[in-house]
Amino acid sequence: MKVKIFTVLWCTSCLIMRPRYEKIIKNNSLKFEEYDFDEDSEIFKEHNIGKILPVFVLYKDNQEILRIVGEKSKKELKKLLGGILNV
């Protein structure tokens, strides 16, 4: 499985979520790519990323299987990802 994370440097929600996602990525030995709103606007468009950040997109066999938008508590993350990943 692979993860793409869409963030921007000046976003507080991204500051909060980045370490939570990094932990999940590490615990599950996932491949990941991170894109920045200010630098990768084309990639944001290609992936239909809206105005609320960060966005966490999970892929299996190159198919998107889950998208998490915005700030989520650890409990919410467990609920969203619990059945798929080790959270």
Add this chain to the structure above:
Amino acid sequence: MLYLDYSATTPVDKKVLDYYKKISLEYIGNPNSLHKLGKKANAFIEKCSKGILELLNVDDMEVIYTSCASESNNLVIKGVANKFKNKGKHIITTSFEHPSITAALGYLQKQGFVIDIVKSDKNGLVDLKDLTRLITNETILVSIGSVNSEIGILQPLDKIKETIKKHPNCLFHSDMTQSIGKVDLDLKGIDFISFSGHKFYGPKGIGVLLKRKDIRIDPLIHGGKSTTSYRSGTPALPLIGAIYMALKLALKDKEEKYLHVKNINEYICKKLKNDKNIKINSNKYCIPHILNLSILSKKGIETVKALEKEEIYISNHTACSSEEDESMGIYSLTKSHELARSSVRISLSYLTSYKDADKLVEALRKLGV
């Protein structure tokens, strides 16, 4: 034309501009030059720095001139991080900071620093218990702005200072860009303060970082000792003179100016309080210079554009961030995407008249229908 975007920037005071011109012609030497003209320029800068410290009533700090408050914020955050990373890599901030704070912290987070966001109460004030809980021996810096630029929340700095001072290894920075020259605050006991001149009728292009004299940080710009080793480059003497003059003028009759702005703010709020489509987001803990509200049927940017057609100029949020997304500050305060998307910031000045307030109210009511 009705300008109500004074928190984004203020028009330069003519007296400041005249002074800028005068000293540009009078002090031609490079303050770093060792000859008479250089020494004269250097002495002038020292006089300005001493004057700024006196005006702000701080005697244990030094003045570092930068190009803007964003540079001051970057200098202190990255400067402390680099200097003290062997002591700890933990920094605390709030969810109401300017993007120049959060972006610098985002940058450091990617370098391995741990960034925590302290909780706020329902009014947006820092939760002191949570701050106490978060500070550890690894915490090297707490950065909390005195006044949030979108909503105007004035943080309880004295209580925050007390909490932080229990931890001698932890330094305290406050971005005071929205409060210097407007609000009376006790600056003693704060280790770093940043602000810029154009927020109080000075010219654009000059910022300040006040740093406690006995603390050393790493510079952002290396290049040898100028008037300070913390910011190399030829000092912008005319801008330095101008920011000093602007501060002096801003602090003149400050109580009367504050009261006028407070009265205008209350006048607008009273007129709008029965409009169901308008929700005031600023609360009683906010400075009167900033009035954040939402016209529920419209996106913030739509309100800004509609008022622009009437030649009324306001912001949908901090001018330095993207124009289309929602306000992160309002979302943090209200947890409502609707309010965050529709919020606008009206910023007032002692120059704003009751006639201006009436014109604004009329235009907002028209939009809210």
